[in-house]
Amino acid sequence: MTEASTFTASDGETIAYxxxxxxxxxxxxxxxxxxxxxxxxxxxxxxxxxxxxxHFRLIRMDTRGHGGSSVPAPSVPLTMDRMVDDVEELMGRLGIEKAHLTANSAGGYVAQNLAIRSPGKVQSLVVVGSTPGLSPDALQWLPRIKAEGLTPFLRDTIHMRFDLASTDPGMVEWFLEQTAENDEDFVTRFIGYWATQEWSGELHRIACPTLVILPGAETVGTAASYDAMKERIPDAKLLAYEHMPHNIADMMADRCVADILAFHREKFSYPKP
Structure with missing residues (x-):
């Protein structure tokens, strides 16, 4: 009932799903x-x-450069279109014409842009802790990551991601162990790319019902960017988890799932309670 597989993207990279x-x-x-x-x-x-x-046939995809997907060579440019292509190509491979998109943080950047570029393929959009572009302030992380290493940097700034008073310390350590598995040079490129992208002017092209779950004390993006999403996405609902920093998808997973299911019941009358 859980199937692991890979496919070769049109540019030759391996994508795990x-x-x-x-x-x-x-x-x-x-x-x-x-x-x-x-x-x-x-x-x-x-x-x-x-x-x-x-309730849903779930497709979990490892973004290129992450998890079981291949790490593109430094000479291969990172582009929005290429990362959106990966999702669309997987949809084509699986014979899926239209799907619901649910995404966390940078995954939401790709999901938003797929909904903008190919609205006919997206039935609904749910993004958690995901603004229309990563704040340029994230560029300040890169010299520190290079000087200190990824894990020391994340450990020193972990309060930006987790509410340490309410989060199981085991979750924090698991997060640090998992992020340490990444290729550090690629992570630097990945963060650097997203910190130069911004598409709030295109949000009006998202035609599907949209739920934006946001951390009330956002520490990674800019909180004002959520206002743009509310104002510009035609059918958008915003839901704030008050006083929480960025990693609400990890810290408050059960609440996220409950709110996602409630959103689908409201907009699509499924799943049934």
Whole structure:
């Protein structure tokens, strides 16, 4: 009921993906893609899968350069179109014409741009802690990562991501161990690229029902960017988790899943309670 596989993207990179399907075998279940954050991989959704896979055929994809996907050579440019292409090519490979997109942080950057570029392929959009572009302030991280290393930098700034008073210390350590598995040079390129991108002027092109779950004390993006999403996405609902820093998808997974399911019941009348 969970299937792991890979495919070769049109530029030759290997993209890993996982299908979780615990829906009723006799029903034509809706498809939901899960796109993870920067420095993570599809395992970061381990706590989301049980609640969602009963109702949706889940497709978890490792973003290029992350998890089981190949790391592009330094000479291969990172572009928005290429990362959106990866999702669309996987949809084509699996024979999926239209899907729900649910994404965390940088995964939401790709999801937003897929909804902008190919609105006919996106039934709904849910983004968690994901603004229309990473704040240019993130460029200040790069010299520190280079000088200190990725894990020391993340450990020193972990309060920007987790509410340490309410988060299991084991989760924090697991997060640090998982992010340490990444190729540090690629992570630097990845962060540097997103910190130069901004598409708030294109948000009006997102035509599907959209849920934006945001950390009330956002520390990675700019909180004002969420206002632009509310104002410019035609059918957008914003839901704030007050006083929380960036990593609400990890810290508050059960609440995220409950709110995602409630959103789908409101907009699509499924899944049934």
């Amino acid at each position: 996982y299908i979780d399907d615990f829906t009723d075998p006799w029903r034509d279940a809706p498809v939901m893609f899960l796109l993870h954050s920067a420095m993570g991989n599809s395992q970061r959704f381990y706590s989301w899968v049980p609640g969602l896979a009963r």
